[in-house]
Amino acid sequence: MxxxxxxxxxxxxxxxxxxxxxxxxxxxxxxxxVLGAGRMRFGDLRAAVQGISPKVLTGTLRDLERDGLVARYAYAEIPPRVEYELTALGHTLHTPLHALGRWAEENIPEVLAAREAYDTLR
Amino acid sequence: MxxxxxxxxxxxxxxxxxxxxxxxxxxxxxxxxVLGAGRMRFGDLRAAVQGISPKVLTGTLRDLERDGLVARYAYAEIPPRVEYELTALGHTLHTPLHALGRWAEENIPEVLAAREAYDTLR
DNA sequence: CCCATCGGTCACCGACCGTGACCAGCCCCT
DNA sequence: AGGGGCTGGTCACGGTCGGTGACCGATGGG
Structure with a gap:
């Protein structure tokens, strides 16, 4: 249970x-x-999450790795190659976060309308 | 659809x-x-969300109000009384956020274990 | 010889978060 | 009459966090 x-x-x-x-x-x-789609390289992740800076992406990934949500695979090649992947625990988190992202996308028209209404009368 | x-x-x-x-x-x-439980006064909200400062609570509520997720009811009484309530749109957001909170509570043992493992070997 | 590639790091700066003090307005108590 | 309490805030101040642009090492290719 x-x-x-x-x-x-x-x-x-x-x-x-x-x-x-x-x-x-x-x-x-x-x-x-983004990682819900599968294993991905640092650069691809950076391109997928538009607007994230390398510093913030590095920090975010390290925190996720520390909490056991993401696994990091580094290959000693030149140029270097590093891949990231959700762990099993990370996958269980993907569901609620994905729902949150969908909520934002589905309800943005209402939110924008509410903002405009709020801003016009104050 | x-x-x-x-x-x-x-x-x-x-x-x-x-x-x-x-x-x-x-x-x-x-x-x-917290507001998912129903209409609530500012002070009760502040007590329920332990550790939130009045400044941050005010700011958070105003942002939510602007986005049409929360309704604010102020009564011209002394001492003042102000109540907050989720709107219909706010209720649709409650579901994914509640899921996120539950995820944190249910999986914190695994997260703590992962952190400890991470911290000991680096 | 020099540049491109990749996954970062570093110094700096502004925005945001948290803290503690303080406020208005009326009530009750002394 | 004066003082304190109640509520829902606001304000000034600092520290921490997020964001920006410059730079790095090691190697392969032109």
Whole structure:
């Protein structure tokens, strides 16, 4: 059974909150969404997640690797080749993050309309 | 059919990305999760989302209000009373964000183990 | 000899997050 | 009459984080 754990993200000191802080992040979400398609090289990832800087991509991937969500494969070639892949745990995270991305895409018309309404009357 | 929109969060200039940036955020996630339980006062919200400062809570709520996800009801009483509630659109966002929170709670043991393993060998 | 390729790192800068102090307005208590 | 409490904020201040542009090492190709 999926046991109801003693963890609660709303509790300030709960370790699950540190995890939420990391995954509830736009760059993390986009990287995980892209990696859902399969193993990918650093450069391809950078091209897929438009606008991400190498520094931020490196940092995001390292954090994901540390949390066991992404595996890193480095090949000692010249020029270097490094590939990234979701782990089994990472795949379970892909589902909710992908849903979040789809929500943003599907509901952006309503959001834009709400923003315009808000901005015009204040 | 849920039509495949022309929006793609991976595209740098797509407006859906501005929406993703806002919702893929730890404070936003926690506030929406809590508001899923129903209409709530500012002070109760602040107590429920442990550790959030009034400044950040105010800012988060205003952004959510602007995007049409939260409705604000202010009563001209002394002491003042202000209530917040998810809109219909906000409720559709509650589902994926709640899933994200649950993911964090359910998988934190594995994440903590991965972190420890990572930190010991580097 | 020099440039391109790839996966980064580094110094710098501005934006955002968190902290603590403070506010208005009316009530109640002394 | 004066002082404190209640609520939903705002403000000034710092530190941390994200973003930008320059640069790197090692090798293959022209």
């Amino acid at each position: 999926t046991q109801q754990a003693d963890f609660n993200v709303l509790t300030e000191t709960c370790p699950s909150r540190t995890s939420l802080s990391r995954i509830a992040n736009k760059w993390t979400a986009m990287v995980v969404i | 849920t039509q495949q929109a022309d929006f793609n969060v991976l595209t740098e200039t797509c407006p859906s990305r501005t929406s993703l940036s806002r919702i893929a955020n730890k404070w936003t996630a926690m506030v929406v999760i």
